[in-house]
C-alpha cells in the first residue's frame with residue numbers, strides 16, 4: 001500500500017518541526033510548510049519535503065496543496081499547527097493585530113482545511129489535526145486575542161468533527177500545555193512592546209515572565225511529547241476527539257470544568273503570580 005501523506009504547517013520550529021520528524025519516522029510521506037524555508041533544511045535528510053507556506057496568503061496555501069497533490073495524488077493527514085501568541089492589553093493593541101492573530105491561528109487553519117477536504121472527501125477518509133492549546137480552555141490576563149483564537153479553534157473543530165463524520169474524515173484537537181519552543185519568547189516580546197510601558201505595565205511584566213517560563217525545560221513540556229500526541233491522532237484506529245498533552249494539561253482542563261468562574265479566576269491569578277515569581 002502507498003505511504004500515507006501528511007502536511008504539517010508551521011514546521012520550521014517547535015511542535016511542527018518535531019511532528020514532521022515523528023510522522024516521517026513512522027511511515028508517512030511528509031510535506032512541511034512554513035515561511036522560513038531555511039529553518040526546515042534539517043528535515044530534508046529524513047525525506048521530508050519542504051515547501052514555502054504562509055497561512056495568511058491564499059496563493060501560498062493553494063500552491064502548497066497543489067504541489068502535494070501533483071506529487072502524490074492524495075492527502076491523508078493535515079496537521080494545522082502554524083500559530084503564534086499575540087499578547088497585550090485589549091485597550092492598547094491595534095485591532096489590526098487582533099485580526100493578524102485570527103488570520104494565522106484561525107483563518108489559516110480553516111483555509112488549509114478547505115483546500116484538502118475535496119481530496120479527503122473523494123477518498124472517503126482523512127484526518128484533520130488542529131493544534132489548539134490548553135489556552136483554548138483557560139485564559140490569562142493580557143491574552144485576549146490569543147485565547148479568543150484558541151477558543152475559536154476548539155469550537156470550529158468540534159463543529160467540523162460532526163460535519164465531516166459522514167464523509168469518513170476525523171477531526172482531532174491537540175491541547176498542549178506550556179511547551180519549550182520559540183512561542184513564549186515571541187509572545188513575551190510582543191506583550192512588552194504593546195503594554196510594557198502604560199497602565200498595564202505591572203501586569204505585563206508578570207505575564208511576560210509567565211510566557212518566558214514556557215521556555216524552561218524544568219517546568220514545560222518538550223515539543224517531542226506533543227508530537228507524540230499528533231502521531232497518535234494520525235494513526236490510532238479510533239483517535240480521541242482531543243488530546244490534552246503536557247505538564248498540567250489534564251488538571252487545568254478538568255478544573256476549568258469543575259470550578260465556578262470566580263474560583264477559577266482566583267486560581268489562575270494565584271498560579272500566574274507564583275510562576276511570575
Ligand SMILES: NC(=O)c1ccc[n+]([C@@H]2O[C@H](COP(=O)([O-])OP(=O)(O)OC[C@H]3O[C@@H](n4cnc5c(N)ncnc54)[C@H](OP(=O)(O)O)[C@@H]3O)[C@@H](O)[C@H]2O)c1
Pocket residue numbers: 009010011012013014015016033034035036037039053054055056081082083084085104131132133134135175176177178179180181182183184186214223
Ligand atoms: N509553546 C507552547 O507553549 C504552546 C502551547 C500550546 C499551544 N501551542 C501552539 O502550538 C503551535 C505551534 O507553536 P510552537 O510552540 O511550536 O511555536 P514556534 O516554535 O514559535 O513555532 C510556530 C510555527 O508557526 C509558524 N508560523 C507562524 N506564522 C506563520 C504563517 N503566517 N504561515 C506559516 N507558518 C507560520 C512558524 O514558522 P515561520 O515563522 O517560519 O513561518 C513556526 O514554524 C501554535 O499553534 C501554538 O499556538 C504552543
